[in-house]
Each structure stands twice: as C-alpha cells, then as structure tokens.
Amino acid sequence: ELKVEQNPLFLSMQEGKNYTIYCNYSTTSDRLYWYRQDPGKSLESLFVLLSNGAVKQEGRLMASLDTKARLSTLHITAAVHDLSATYFCAVDFGNEKLTFGTGTRLTIIP
Amino acid sequence: KAGVTQTPRYLIKTRGQQVTLSCSPISGHRSVSWYQQTPGQGLQFLFEYFSETQRNKGNFPGRFSGRQFSNSRSEMNVSTLELGDSALYLCASSGGLTDTQYFGPGTRLTVL
Numbered sequence: 001e002l003k004v005e006q007n008p009l010f011l012s013m014q015e016g017k018n019y020t021i022y023c024n025y026s027t028t029s030d031r032l033y034w035y036r037q038d039p040g041k042s043l044e045s046l047f048v049l050l051s052n053g054a055v056k057q058e059g060r061l062m063a064s065l066d067t068k069a070r071l072s073t074l075h076i077t078a079a080v081h082d083l084s085a086t087y088f089c090a091v092d093f094g095n096e097k098l099t100f101g102t103g104t105r106l107t108i109i110p
Numbered sequence: 111k112a113g114v115t116q117t118p119r120y121l122i123k124t125r126g127q128q129v130t131l132s133c134s135p136i137s138g139h140r141s142v143s144w145y146q147q148t149p150g151q152g153l154q155f156l157f158e159y160f161s162e163t164q165r166n167k168g169n170f171p172g173r174f175s176g177r178q179f180s181n182s183r184s185e186m187n188v189s190t191l192e193l194g195d196s197a198l199y200l201c202a203s204s205g206g207l208t209d210t211q212y213f214g215p216g217t218r219l220t221v222l
Contacts, residue, residue, distance in 0.1 A: 033210060042200060043213040050208065088153065090211075096166040097143060098211060100153040 002026055002093050006101035013079045014109050021104045023072040023089035030067050031092040034074055036085045037103070043088065047074075076106075084108045112137065114203050114214035122220045128189040131217045135182050135203030142184040143211060144176060147198040156199075159184055188219075196221045 003026040013019050023032070030051055035043040047056040049065035049072060056063050060083065062075045072089055086105045090098040115134045123129050135142050144156040155168040159178035176186040182203070188195055198218050202211035 031209070035213075042215045043202075045210050045212060048208045048210050090153075092209070096141075096158045096160075097155040097168070098145075099155070100145075102152055 002091075002095075002099050004089060004091050004099050004101040006089055006104050008104060009102060010105050010107075012107045012109060013076070015080055016078050018078065019076050021074040021076075021087055021089075021106075023074070023101055025070050025072075025091045025093075025099075027070070027093065028067070029070075029091045029093050030065075031094075032065050032072050033090045033092070033098065034063050034072075035088045035090060037088065038085050046087075079108045081108045081110065114201060114212055116199075116201050116214040116217050118217060119215060120218050120220075122222065123191050124222050125191055125193060127191050128187065129191060129219060130185055130187045131199055131201075131219075133184045133186075133201030133203075133214060135184070135201075136205070136212055139203035139205035139212075140182055141204045141209075142178055142182060143202045143204070144184070144186050145200045145202065146170075147200060147216075148196075153200075156186065191221045193221050195219065 005024045032049045034046040047063040052067040054065045060077045065072045086103045088103045089101045117132045141160045143158040147153045157167045157176050162178045173189045178184045198216045200216045202213045204211045
C-alpha cells in the first residue's frame with residue numbers, strides 16, 4: 001500500500017526555537033513536495049525535492065530528501081508567528097497523483 | 111501568470127441534488143487533478159486528466175465523475191449528493207519539468 005506518514009500531527013513551538021517535521025513514505029519515490037495550508041485556504045507550494053540528497057531552503061524553512069531511508073524533513077529555524085500553518089508532504093509514486101501525509105499543524109507561540 | 115481558478119467558491123446543496131464544479135488551470139498546463147479534503151479523511155485524490163483523458167482515478171464511488179475540455183479546463187460532477195460529500199474540493203494543475211501541482215482556492219461544498 002502506498003502510504004505517507006507525517007509526524008508530529010500537532011506541534012506547538014515557542015518563537016525563536018528550532019524544530020523538524022518528519023515525512024516517511026512506504027515505497028520508492030524520488031519526487032516529494034511540501035505544501036503549506038493556512039486555515040480556510042488552499043495549498044501553497046513550498047518545496048519540490050526531486051533526487052536523493054536534495055536540499056532546498058527558503059527563509060526559515062529547509063527541506064531535505066533521503067530516498068534510501070524514504071524520509072523527508074522540513075526544518076524550521078528560529079520560528080516566527082507567521083509560520084503558523086498546517087504543513088503537508090506529498091509523494092509522487094509515479095501513478096499520476098500525489099499521496100498526501102496527514103499534515104502537521106504548527107502553532108508558534110510568542 | 112494567472113493561477114488556478116475554481117468556481118464557484120462556495121456551494122450549499124441538499125441531499126440528492128447534483129453539483130458541478132469548474133477548474134481553469136494555469137496557462138500551458140495540461141494536467142488537472144482533483145482532490146477532496148475533509149477533517150476526517152484528509153486530502154484524498156479523486157482523478158487526474160491530461161489532454162482530455164482520465165489517467166488515474168481515486169477510490170470514490172461512481173457518483174463522482176469528471177472531464178477535461180480541449181482548452182484543459184476541467185469539471186467535476188457529483189450526483190445524488192450525500193451529507194458526507196461536504197468537503198473542500200481542490201483542483202490542481204501541473205506542467206513543466208518539476209510537475210509541481212499548483213492548487214486553486216478550492217470550492218467549499220456543504221450538503222444539508
């Protein structure tokens with residue numbers, strides 16, 4: 001079965017702290033995406049990771065992909081309130097669709 | 111470049127009715143995918159179209175159908191609505207080297 005698991009499901013962080021969201025998937029893929037969703041809104045594309053060892057950074061967010069471990073991480077550095085949102089990873093298993101993780105609801109506390 | 115657009119943004123229907131949702135992809139994108147998002151089931155794939163052909167279909171009953179036109183615009187239809195069909199329906203288009211799916215604002219469907 002093609003599965004994508006994210007953890008944690010909920011994350012409450014203090015501003016200025018660092019944390020990591022993990023995304024594990026069940027079978028081979030070298031195409032993984034990270035999205036952000038604000039309450040009541042649609043999905044915003046954050047990162048595209050297309051090969052083993054890929055690392056992308058944008059501001060306080062950094063994503064990486066280890067295809068051998070079937071693991072991607074989204075690292076948050078020195079969190080700020082604006083980063084509060086739900087973050088999804090999604091995997092393309094080569095079947096013309098994205099399989100999404102459950103999402104991580106991130107709340108940044110002042 | 112204009113993003114993905116979806117109409118209508120909000121819909122309220124009653125059980126047994128049918129509904130049609132529309133999606134216009136980013137210019138030049140030929141692939142359109144549809145997803146259903148609910149608090150309980152998360153984001154679930156409905157179907158994907160490329161050049162007017164359905165290439166993949168998710169695990170939804172036959173009441174859910176879709177089509178794509180020659181200009182890549184897509185519609186999805188849900189017949190005989192049930193309470194459980196209440197959800198946010200998201201359309202995404204993709205194209206180019208990375209095949210990133212860009213999502214529209216969604217249609218929030220409420221079935222009473």
